[in-house]
Amino acid sequence: MYKVDKRIITSTVRELCLRGAYTLSDDVWNAMTAAKLRETEPRAKSIMNELMGNATISAKGEYPTCQDTGVATIFVELGNDVAYNGESAAAIQEGVRKAYVEGFLRKSIQMDPLYSQTNTRDNTPANIVVGYSDDMPSDEMRISVIQKGGGCGLLTGFKGITPAQGKDGVKQFVVDTVRTAGGKPCPPVVVSVGIDSDGAQSMIRAQKASLRRIGERDKDPRVAAFELEILDALNALNIGPQGFGGKTTAYDVHVNQGHAHLVHRLVSVDIGCNCVRHQVATIKGQREKSQVFFEKPAEVPEISADEATSEPKKVTLPLDDAQIANLKMGDMVSLSGTIYTARDAAHKRLVDMIERGEELPFDLKNATIYYVGPTPTRPGNVIGSCGPTTSARMDPYSKILFEHGVKGTIGKGPRGQETMDLMKEHGCVYFAAIGGAAASAAASVVSNEPVAFEDLGAEAIRKLEVKDWVCTVAVDSFGKNIFEQKAQDLSSQKQVQSQIQKLIG
Numbered sequence: 445m446y447k448v449d450k451r452i453i454t455s456t457v458r459e460l461c462l463r464g465a466y467t468l469s470d471d472v473w474n475a476m477t478a479a480k481l482r483e484t485e486p487r488a489k490s491i492m493n494e495l496m497g498n499a500t501i502s503a504k505g506e507y508p509t510c511q512d513t514g515v516a517t518i519f520v521e522l523g524n525d526v527a528y529n530g531e532s533a534a535a536i537q538e539g540v541r542k543a544y545v546e547g548f549l550r551k552s553i554q555m556d557p558l559y560s561q562t563n564t565r566d567n568t569p570a571n572i573v574v575g576y577s578d579d580m581p582s583d584e585m586r587i588s589v590i591q592k593g594g595g596c597g598l599l600t601g602f603k604g605i606t607p608a609q610g611k612d613g614v615k616q617f618v619v620d621t622v623r624t625a626g627g628k629p630c631p632p633v634v635v636s637v638g639i640d641s642d643g644a645q646s647m648i649r650a651q652k653a654s655l656r657r658i659g660e661r662d663k664d665p666r667v668a669a670f671e672l673e674i675l676d677a678l679n680a681l682n683i684g685p686q687g688f689g690g691k692t693t694a695y696d697v698h699v700n701q702g703h704a705h706l707v708h709r710l711v712s713v714d715i716g717c718n719c720v721r722h723q724v725a726t727i728k729g730q731r732e733k734s735q736v737f738f739e740k741p742a743e744v745p746e747i748s749a750d751e752a753t754s755e756p757k758k759v760t761l762p763l764d765d766a767q768i769a770n771l772k773m774g775d776m777v778s779l780s781g782t783i784y785t786a787r788d789a790a791h792k793r794l795v796d797m798i799e800r801g802e803e804l805p806f807d808l809k810n811a812t813i814y815y816v817g818p819t820p821t822r823p824g825n826v827i828g829s830c831g832p833t834t835s836a837r838m839d840p841y842s843k844i845l846f847e848h849g850v851k852g853t854i855g856k857g858p859r860g861q862e863t864m865d866l867m868k869e870h871g872c873v874y875f876a877a878i879g880g881a882a883a884s885a886a887a888s889v890v891s892n893e894p895v896a897f898e899d900l901g902a903e904a905i906r907k908l909e910v911k912d913w914v915c916t917v918a919v920d921s922f923g924k925n926i927f928e929q930k931a932q933d934l935s936s937q938k939q940v941q942s943q944i945q946k947l948i949g
């Protein structure tokens with residue numbers, strides 16, 4: 445047995461985390477290109493184009509692809525002669541720490557989640573899954589890193605399926621999980637399914653499946669066919685890029701079946717978002733002569749992110765009643781003016797202050813709030829990557845904020861019915877920015893100043909001036925919402941299909 449030098453482990457993990465945050469692997473780039481070609485609706489095409497433009501910006505190494513640089517999970521596979529111990533684990537954690545601190549990545553890990561919710565400020569601890577593999581040369585260590593954002597992590601599914609429900613029950617559960625997730629995990633997504641007799645193993649199987657390259661099929665041809673069958677079912681949902689409708693809800697589906705108990709199949713569904721961060725390196729050879737081989741990143745060509753569906757409506761912030769009345773669901777808009785950032789923790793504090801009758805850190809009247817937690821700002825830049833976070837999490841605060849004058853919100857994914865009703869009642873608009881296009885969003889920010897709650901780090905309230913930032917009116921002040929519209933489109937398509945089926949069948 446021999447140990448891999450801990451410095452090599454640390455530098456490899458650091459590099460993998462940085463590559464994951466800033467670059468796509470070529471399978472992801474190819475899937476984006478294919479999706480853009482496949483889409484026929486101008487809006488879906490435009491979103492894919494924007495995501496590809498975003499990737500070209502982030503590949504330059506200054507702005508991570510998405511502002512949520514995720515929870516790092518590290519898979520370590522060992523050849524039979526390679527030793528692994530506590531020192532190796534510490535070297536992995538050090539690699540994660542260095543990447544997140546030195547690489548200007550957002551730190552999202554909290555300790556004591558039930559009580560103090562203290563951010564560890566270096567994104568550790570990472571999750572580590574270690575195993576020996578007979579399939580590997582005996583002197584190799586393979587390290588794979590997944591960086592999973594909270595928006596898609598929150599939508600992970602788990603269910604026990606009975607033998608009677610069988611394969612169809614598994615498929616139905618996967619489809620239901622993705623349908624319920626809708627636009628929240630920033631589709632197109634990659635869906636990975638684990639099946640096992642044990643819940644924890646089922647989840648690990650799903651995560652391991654997510655390490656497969658897009659387009660890589662299971663070795664068992666029956667499972668490979670099942671993967672494609674589920675993929676077709678998902679892409680028929682018309683969720684599409686960002687949940688605005690389209691042919692590409694998922695880039696791929698990976699199924700990893702283990703064994704099962706007589707009475708159940710425990711099924712986990714892992715949803716990975718459009719920026720699919722998985723990176724792999726292999727360390728080969730003995731200590732002094734170890735060499736590290738990284739998977740080749742995608743060669744990302746220059747691409748313009750300006751292929752808009754139509755000339756966007758110009759909107760100057762703060763909003764006024766005339767502008768709000770003129771904004772209709774589905775409009776592309778170009779936003780310029782002042783917005784304030786706030787996420788979960790800042791919302792909680794603002795609402796607590798309102799309830800205590802305290803003076804607020806900024807005037808809510810006619811304000812537009814952007815749900816975002818940017819990556820740290822590099823010296824010389826205005827802001828770090830700053831794409832939207834999932835808006836529905838802020839729904840519990842809508843009522844009080846709309847009552848105190850907020851007129852606009854910006855985020856991603858659908859809103860709850862109560863919030864949409866409140867928007868109609870108070871004459872408010874919800875703009876959707878493109879989830880995962882965080883590097884290109886940064887290019888629209890011309891100034892950035894702290895306003896309050898700096899102790900919250902990425903969640904602090906900041907005043908941003910934006911210029912010509914293209915978003916979509918997802919919910920207008922008349923109560924119309926783009927996500928429901930797409931569901932209606934789908935149901936009328938289904939009715940037409942079923943009528944055709946009746947006629948020919």
Ligand code: SF4
Pocket residue numbers: 510511512513514592593594595596628629630717718719831832833879880881
């Ligand atoms: S692309 Fe969307 S789901 Fe993925 S990390 Fe970014 S914000 Fe979260």
